[in-house]
Amino acid sequence: MSSSIETPLHYFHGQQTGSGDAQVTIFESPLCGHLNLRGNPQDEQFLEGVESVVGVKPPTTAGSCASSGDISIYWLGPDEWLLLLPESRRAEVESELRNKLSGHFSVVDVSGGQTLLNVRGDGVADMLKKSASYDFHSNNFPAGRCVQTHFAKATALVSKKDDGSFDLVIRRSFADYLASWLLDAGEEFGCRVVGGGEV
Amino acid sequence: MQTNRVASGGRINRGNAVNFTFNGKAYQGFAGDTLAAALLANGVDIVGRSFKYGRPRGIVGHGAEEPNAIVQLGSGAQTVPNLRATQVELYEGLEAHSVGGWPSVDFDVREVLGFMGKMMPPGFYYKTFMRPQNLWHFYERWIRKAAGLGKAPLESDPDCYDKLNQNCDVLVVGAGPAGLAAASAAARAGARVIIADEQQEFGGSLLASQQQIDGQPAMSWVDERLAELGNNDNVMLLPRSTVFGYYDHNFLGILERRTDHLGISSPGQVRQRMHRVRAKQVVLATGAIERPLVFANNDLPGVMMASSVSTYLNRYGVAAGNNLVLFTTNDNAYQTAIDWHKAGRKVVKIVDSRPEPTGALVNTAREFGIDVMAGHVVVEAKGRRRVKGAMVAPLNDNASAVAGAAIRLDCDLLACSGGWSPAIHLSSHTGAKPQWNDELVGFVPGESKQQERSAGSAKGAYSLAGCLQQGDEAGREAARKAGLDGESTAASYQVDEQPQQPQQAMFLVPHAKSTSRAPVQFVDFQLDVTAAAIELAAREGYESVEHVKRYTAMGFGTDQGKLGNINGMAILARALGRGIPETGTTIFRPSYTPTTFGAIAGRDVADLFDPERYTAMQRWHQQQGAEFENVGQWKRPWYYPKPGETMHDAVNRECLAVRNSVGMLDASTLGKIDIQGPDAGEFLNRMYTNAYAKLAPGKCRYGLMLKEDGMIFDDGVTACLGPNHYLMFTTTGGAAAVLAWLELWQQTEWPELQVYFTSVTDHWATATVTGPNARKVIEKVCDDIDLSNEAFPFMDWRDATVAGVSARIFRISFTGELSLEVNVPAHHGRYVWEKLVEAGEEFGITPYGTETMHVLRAEKGFIIVGQDTDGSMTPADMGMNWVVSQKKEFSFIGKRSLSRSDMLREDRKQLVGLKTRDPQDVLPEGAQIVNQPEHAPPVPMQGHVTSSYYSANLGHSIALAVVKGGHKRMGETVYCPLADGRVIEAEIVSSIFYDPKGERQNV
Amino acid sequence: MLHIYCPFCREERDEEEFSYAGEAHIQRPLDPESLSDEEWGDYLFFRTNAKGIHHEMWYHIAGCRRYFNVTRDTLSYQILESYLISQQPGVRAKQTASAEQGEQPNAN
Incomplete structure (x- = not known):
């Protein structure tokens, strides 16, 4: 069944702009599980319920993310988070959350609607400056921060990794546009899109 | 032949000759020249023709203020109109043409057309071209030709542009002494600093200065600052970068010219880059612009700003003539005569309007044996294609009139200085109201409206020491206010400077004849506005400076009146018998200098102009x-x-x-929204016109959503996925708006309802x-x-x-x-x-x-929201009352509006079908519907066609339309008069053309 | 371009991330059916259109998707505060003078 899967940037894998060695690499992850989680951050039971399933409480500090093992959890809003996890664990985590949580919450599978990119290389800071007005300088945006923001003429969830690279979660329907945008913006540095193969 | 190039000196590279053409003729200059410097070096006097009168014009200034030397570079697709030769760096093969004195296409072409007609006397357009109105297009063509507009390229721009968003603690505008001191101070305090300057080299006035700082040449101090700033990772240096606009909340635009100095086009590189800067604090160290003196024939080639004469000499090694007469109202300009004398050229006379000039520079000039005519003014320049002489006359005691016969001084260069005007443009962009300062004889920045401060000569500090000190203070203050606690101590820069005497205010030099009879005295060179025109405007009843600006076109050029405005306002004030502060000044607006469309567009062009969203298929x-x-x-x-x-x-x-x-x-x-929560059913009940609370899992229901005014907003099916769990479909175009709408009501009106919305469209x-x-x-x-x-x-x-x-x-x-x-x-x-x-x-x-x-769907009479509805259609209008529940307890969104008196009118436009008499006729969508096509105009409109197609299944055309009272007009004949003269006859029928009982979907 | 403090994201963001959502503090009548056409029309269509201090809603559409209130001076475009929908403004029209003396317009 794996051949039935196409990630949003499937047709961009291997594309490159600029000459010479690419200084910016855009790596599209293989299909991940994306779960949108809503709940009351003041409800300790909710936070603990999530922790019991994914190993960490949803971060309640604006613009921060946390992770445990192969699951990352991003703050999207005061009562909204994104869980990123291997697709192979998605169904199990989703149903476990439903079992463990009670009261007013929601868990929605949005895996088909978005994709995870990792962007790295010397030109990344400038490429981000071309795309968004948000201040990604390390003074303002250290590793562990995430932000949902206007990106080119679409939106993206951007987070900073410990190794200095950036993760981008973008919507599927805008993926072609954003990939074209990034390749164009990265032309002066040399920019390449790499696929992560299939799960 | 570079006849005017002096033997040595300047910041040019004499080992690197550069070939260029101007108006088709070949010349040579040196690397480091501007086009203006190279033209002066080659003895080119006339660089353009004036806008109204076609008078020969020469180079006046040396920077952004230049009104005359406006050129078009390149040709074909690779052409750039309306550049100032004083800001164009010379490169090998540069090809330039004069565009006349007329400026640009800049931002708003309509605005250009609006004042284009003002030829000859002020108001010429209003007086001449208003009637008949339909001849305007004829006039326009003629005027365009006469005015000699720059030519916009007709082909696609081959170059690449982009935009960078920047965030910083302190943005310093201008890298002269004040700006560099400010940037250094802010950087030392730990701030993230951007410093931008429009010139290719940092240093500002110091680039052409003979002064010393800390006992060494000023440029050594500049080099030290640049080394210090360049080694700081938190500092971005932006040369060739014009801060063109200061917008709300400390947002500024910078146009960086990255390859313009290399050639007309640089495909593969980023030619220009727009920096969109959000700065916590801003230091405006934009310097000052020397003010011309308004006397008869002051527009002759060879009449130049004194500081420009010095700049060409000291910075570019170009003497713009041989025999100099300096006409000044202040001490500062004496430096030009001293520089000229030191270069071995002849200073004929210094003409100083002040009765007893005795300042330090005055004495130095006298020590060099230069003759000073105190209490005199140049009343008129003589010459045809270049200045040949200056008529000099004594002033009376209060400097209001000439007090004796004029004598002629032969000269080929007339350097003028009416004092300085602080460059307050960016400060004005913030809404700060310029303040008149009598002592400085100029407008200084008004009270800050944003997180900014001015420093140096932009604030009226005209001594080098003052600029350095103000810059340092401004930089430290800006860093502190940006939240950097690292207290930095004041820098101490030593400058040996002697105090200067006060200058004299002189905005219109008296002439023996009255202003209207004297030879033309130009105020605004670019748009040929004369002192007489401003006085005439005042006589004709114009009192507001903003009106006079529009009537005379003063300051309307691409130079925004950088040279002429202050004189013009002062002349107006005198004509109105008022003071300058009461008369006020016009407000400068972005852009400081013209900005290319390419840079404004950046990479948002062609396929990337707007996102294209794709499905997985x-x-x-x-x-x-x-x-x-x-x-x-x-x-x-x-x-x-x-x-x-x-x-x-x-x-x-x-x-x-x-x-x-x-x-x-x-x-x-189609938009898809996942809806969960204990109150999800109740929430849907409130949002939709029909009932949802009892929709069972596994079931779907079609619903209409109204705005609170009762008008149809969106429609779609919502499915119950499970207990308290729904999936809502929206229209493709309405997805984002519907989600925002749901969130709005839940978050702001009914936060007690427990329901979450998540977009699952993608x-x-x-x-x-x-x-x-x-x-x-x-x-x-x-x-x-x-x-x-x-x-x-x-x-x-x-x-x-x-x-x-x-x-x-x-x-x-x-x-x-x-x-x-x-x-x-x-x-x-x-x-x-x-x-x-x-x-x-x-x-x-x-x-x-x-x-x-x-x-x-039209065969079935199903509406498309946004096509058959337009924000003024209710469910009843669409014949869809079957989807409106009157039984629901809660007054759903829009319900109350449905019973407003206007909603109950019987003659509202209602959705019907139209069947054309000729089954092959397909009505155009949007066609108007009338009852009697022969009715004399105005013909009462009955409605319009909203959807229209040929139906292959039915073998005839079908149309949906909204017609006044249409539901009760089945079988009536109506007419659609078309633009091409045809009138199509149609019968009002049911909007359901196919399978009216709806059986086929149920099988 | 305005720089708007989002009380949920706890930082200032560019205006392009937000959409304007109209005047704040307009409550939907609890029983619309009991209102006259005129009263209902007032609720629907009439707004203060203030010159100066104005309380308005903004939607952080490209960010956290939350609505919040802003007090903005419609003359200077200065934003004086951001606050939650459930809260009352700290700055009101008659207090303008004192509010404008504050250094941090978006202190929340």
Whole structure:
């Protein structure tokens, strides 16, 4: 069944702009599980319920993310988070959350609607400056921060990794546009899109 | 021959000769020259013709203020109009042409056209071209030609531009002494600093200065600052970068010219870059602009600003003439005569309007043996194509009139200085009101409206020591206010400077004759505005400076009156018998200098102009040769033409296939919102016109959403997925607005309702399989549920496995046929789509696009929100009261409005069908409907056509229309007069043309 | 371009991330059916259109998708505060003078 899967940037894998060695690499992850989680951050039971399933409480500090093992959890809003996890664990985590949580919450599978990119290389800071007005300088945006923001003429969830690279979660329907945008913006540095193969 | 190049000195590279052409003639200059410097070096006197009078004009200034030397570079696609030669760096092969004195296409062409007509006396346009109005286009062509506008390129720009968003603690504008001191101070305090300067080199006035700082040449101090700043990772140095606008909340625009100094075009590189800067604090160290003196024939080539004469000499090694007369009202300009004398050229006289100049520079000049004519003024320049002499006359005691006969001084260069005007443009952009300062004889920046401060000569500090000190203070203050606590101590820069005497205010030099009779005295060189014109405007009753600006066009050029405005306002003030502060100044607006469209557009051009949203099946559609239609930002297949088919053929084929066998539509673009929470049902009840609370899991319901004014806002099906769990479909175009609408009511009005909304639009790919054979197709790829009508009836949904992929199937229909909408996670979208195509092959499954979708739904009379409705249509207007529940306890959104008196009018426009008399006539959408086409105008309009198609299934055209009182007018004949003169006759019929009982979708 | 403090994201963001959502503090009548056409029309259509201090709603559409209130001076475009929908403004029209003396317009 794996051949039935196409990630949003499937047709961009291997594309490159600029000459010479690419200084910016855009790596599209293989299909991940994306779960949108809503709940009351003041409800300790909710936070603990999530922790019991994914190993960490949803971060309640604006613009921060946390992770445990192969699951990352991003703050999207005061009562909204994104869980990123291997697709192979998605169904199990989703149903476990439903079992463990009670009261007013929601868990929605949005895996088909978005994709995870990792962007790295010397030109990344400038490429981000071309795309968004948000201040990604390390003074303002250290590793562990995430932000949902206007990106080119679409939106993206951007987070900073410990190794200095950036993760981008973008919507599927805008993926072609954003990939074209990034390749164009990265032309002066040399920019390449790499696929992560299939799960 | 570079006849005017002096033997040594300047910051040019004499070892690197550069060839260029001006108006077709070849010249040579040196690397480091501006075009203006090279033209002066080559003895080119005339660089343009004036806008109104066609008078010869020469180079006046040396920077952004230059009004005359406006050139067009390059040719063909690679051409740039309306550049100032004083700011164009010379490069090998540069090709320049004069554009006349007329400025640019800048931002708003209409504005340009608006004042283009003001020729000759002020108000010439209003007086001459107003009637007959329809001749304006004729006048316009003539005026354009006469004015000599720069030419916009006709081909696509081959160059690449982009935009960078910047964030910083402190933005310093200007890298002269004050700016560099400010940037250094802020950087030392730990601030993230951007310092931008429009010139190729940092240093500002110091680039042409003979002064010393800390006991060394000023440029050594500049080099030290640059080394210090350059080594700091938190500092960005932006040379060749004009801060052109200061916008709300400390947002500034910078235009960086990255390759303009290398050639006309640099494909493959970024030619210009727009920096969009959000600065916590700003230091404006934009310097000052020397003010011309207004006397007769002051526009002759060879009349220049004193500081420009010095700049060309000291910085570029160009002496712009031989025999200099300096005309000044202040001490500062004496430096020009001293520089000129030191260069071995002749200073004929210094003419100083002040009766007893005794300042330090005055004494130095006298020590060099230069003769000073105190209490005198130049009343008139003599010469035809270049200044040949200056007529000099004594002033009376209060400097209001000449007090004796004029004598002639022979000269070929007349350097003038009427003092300085602080460059307050950016400060003005913030809304700060310029303040007149009598002592400085100029406007200084008004009280700050944003997080900014000015420093140096931009604030009226004209001594070098003052600039350095103010800059240092401003830099430290800015860093502190940006939140950097690292207290930095004041820098101490030593400058040996002698105090200067006060200058004299002189805005219009007296002449023996009255202003209107004296030879023309120019105030605004670029637009040929004279002192007489301003006085005339005052006599004609114009009192406000903003009106006089528009009447005379003063300051309307691309130079925004950088040289002329202050003189012009002062002349107006005198003519009105007022002071300058009461008369005030016009407000400068962005851009400081013209900005290219390329940089404004950046990379948002061509395919990247607007996002194109694709479904997971996009590549398949492309491979099938689909034509696409824009729906919002989505690209949707419009129709799939086979070889040789017209659109009409293709749509007819697709329509017949759906009704006769089976078709398939990519419906992935519909908005989808997951709704969960204990109060989800109640919430839907409040948002929709019909009832949702009792919708059972597995069931779907069609609903209408109204705005609070009762008008239809969106429609779609909502399915109950489980207890307290729903999936709402919205229109493709309305998805984002509907989500915002739901959030608005939940968050702001009913926060007590526990419900969460999550967009899942992108998560699902949707294949709508529709037609009598739809079930047979699905049965081939889905065997885990009972697809029979009994087990899975219309308006139900089921979880199922389709082609091995977990899916949801909805039995909802927009065609009126048996429909099964297959939803799978989008990463499986293309795979499942192709499996369905395979399965449908034996039934001739036909992919169809939005056009066929529109035809099929119109046959059924199904509305499209936004096409058949326009924000003024109620459910009753659409004949859809069946979907409005009057029984619900809660007054749903829009309900109260439905009973307002206007909503109950019987003559509201109502949705009907139209059947044309000639079944082949297809009415144009938007056609107006009348009762009597022969009625004398104005003809009462009855409504308009909202949807219109040819129906291959019915064999005739069909149209939906909104007609006044239409529901009660079945069978009546109406007429649609078309633009081409034809009148189409049509009968009002039911809006449901096909299967009125709705049986086909229920099988 | 405005720089708007989002009380949920707890930082200032560019205006392009937000959409304007109209005047704040307009409550939907609890029983619309009991209102006259005129009263209902007032609720529907009439707004203060203030020159100066104005309380308005903004939607952080490209960010956290939350609505919040802003007090903005419609003359200077200065934003004086951001606050929650459930809260009352700290700055009101008559207090303008004192509010404008504050250094941090978006202190929340």
